[in-house]
Amino acid sequence: MSAERPSLPPVRLHSEAELARDALAAPLLARAVRLARWAGPGTRVGAGGELVEAQLPAAAEHLGLDADEDGAAYASEAWRLAVDTGLLDVEDPEDAEDGDDGEGGPEGGEAEGTVTVGENLALLTGGSPQDVLAIWLDGLEAVYADATAPAFDDFADLVNEDGSIDFDALDWDPEAEAEFLDGVLGNLYLLTVSEAGPGEGPLPLPALAASMIVPDDMDEPTDEVLEQVSEAMMRLDDQFRVLEPIGIVEYRPLDETLLTEEGEDGAPSADEEDVTRYGLVKLTPLGLYGVRARMLEAGVDAPAIGDLTAKGAEELLAGIAYYPEAAVRAETELWLGRHGSAGAVTAARELLSASRGSDAGAPLRRLHCQQALALVGPEAEPAVRAVLDDSELGGLARVWLAERGAADVPPPPESMIFWLAVDTIAAQLDAEGDLDELQGLVEGLSGQHSSFFDEVWRVDHPGTAEVLEAMGRLHSDKKAAKEARKAAFKARSRKSG
Structure with a gap:
């Protein structure tokens, strides 16, 4: 059974219970939950489901925010997430009502919708960790769409006479924008899970932007490339500010005073303290889970430690074939732990049987079989002794027995x-x-x-x-x-x- 190299190293995820707790603690989702519980029959929403402007100060106050423009923006953002994740259900009005209702309602014939509690609100407190994470992933998709949306000063300037949106005026390619952010998060994911990457440490924003812009074979970036890196940094700064409240990243924003301090080339100083002022970002444990979920949905091979625990020995040895050393050991220990000491003989027999073969991947399977057997206790000795005369397995069996000081181990023939x-x-x-x-x-x-x-x-x-x-x-x-x-x-x- 020849193994295929995975596209990415395996990631070690936190347990679903821990991830669900992190999801509930994400600031944006926590605010959305509070607004969903605050909403009642008298809550007024626009025809598109948004909270009417007159109610934003009260919503902000309920969230412990100032009833100013920023507080209203945070409240509006949290309300949209509550609707997008099914914490609230909004029903559009069947018949528009004319005029103002005397309480600051919509004017000019605009109608208001009604809002009720959605089914997903109860799942956040009474459901399983999987339920919580599914709702959080829906929220991530909504926030992701916001992060890749275009910025504009006046939406009315983009509307054509027939009511359609003039996308050309936006100078915005939604597919290219999403592809760019997917690539950035993919690079950040790879650097996080790779043994050669920063691991749990943050990554400077210039390095992350450069990973998307600077060609691998370019020794010294040109001025044009450096300018593109600077533009990508500004773009990512805006996007990470949008993504951070959903809990996917920890982000230290770009120091805006640098915009007036930069030199002509616009490149960051080599000094470490200055580099940190250009922004630092890291994926959270919840972020690793979320980015991996998006990659799996897109068809990317993104393994995780524990994926092979319930598989057979053939799938285990094929799956860990090109894992880093630490990941091989972790996955193997989980697989052996499922068998327990009582099943050591069975586990050893399965591993030895799966390692046989003359195909191209067989030598690596036998190497990982040998490494796996090193983690098995003396209970496996009967299974190992049973293959002493096997031309393919007799050598590794003798090594295993000799390392444990077993008696009566026959010397191997020279050919072996x-x-x-x-x-x-x-x-x-x-x-x-x-x-x-x-x-x-x-x-x-x-x-x-x-x-x-x-x-x-x-x-x-x-x-x-x-x-x-x-x-x-x-x-x-x-x-x-x-x-x-x-x-x-x-x-x-x-x-x-």
Whole structure:
């Protein structure tokens, strides 16, 4: 069973219960919940479901906000989220009513809708963590749409005579805007879950913007590219300010005083303190969950630790084939934990059976099988001893038994020693691990036997020739490297013959 490389490293998510608590604590959703509970039969909404302007001060006051323009904006934003997530149900009026109602209602024949509590409000307190997260994801989609929406000074200037919107006047491409933000969040996700990334630390906004603009093969950005990076930073600053209240990111905004302090090139200073003034952003644990959910929906392969816990051994070994080392161990421990100590023999048998094969992915499966067996207790010994005579598994079985000081372990035949050496190097080549470590493995294995290259080319392993060619490239001793290349030629001749 050949494994496919996942598009992204696996992410370690918080439990659904923890994520649900984070979702409920997100400022925007928390405000939406409070307004949904505050709304009543007398609450007046416009025909489009928005809270009428006359009621915004009272809504802001209920949220503990000042009854000013900012407070009204926050209240309006929270109200829209409550409607978008089903915390409130708004019904448009069937018949418009003319004139003012005397209480600050709409004028000019505009009608008001009615509002009732939505079913989802009860789910936030009485539902499961999955219910809460589903509602939060709906909220994320709504906020995401706001973050990618165009900015304009006067909406009336964009409306044509026939009532349609003049999108050309907006200079806005909704698909391109969404694609850009998807790419940014995808890069931020990758840098967060990658072992080489900042991990839990924040990322400077200039670096994130540059990851979208500067070509990988460009050593020194041009002035034009730097200008594009600056424009992307300003764009992202606005978008992250919109996204932060839903709990997807922690964001330290761009210091607006920099707009008057920048030099002619508009590029940030190299000084670390100055770079932080250009904005810092990090995905929250809830943000990792949300971005991954969006990627999965888009068809992106975005694995998570624990995905393979309930799978069979074949799917486990195929799934972790190209995971980083720490993720391999974490996923394997979860899989073994499902079996428990009582099922150690069964787990070992399943792993050993799944690691057999002569396909290209088999060596790496056997390597991960060996690593998994190292986490299994002595209860697995009967299953391991059962494969001592197996040509593919006998070598790793002897290693496992010897590491535990088991008695009566039969010495391996010389052919098995060479076969295991080839299989081990083939697995490491497939894994594309650290080059120095691989070179040390090659030199260590070949140095254990004085006539290694005279014998190893005869090994009946599908990867013998490829392994010997790699040993010829990697070995630091020129004489040994030459012997490896000669042995590779013999192995290919033997295989073709």
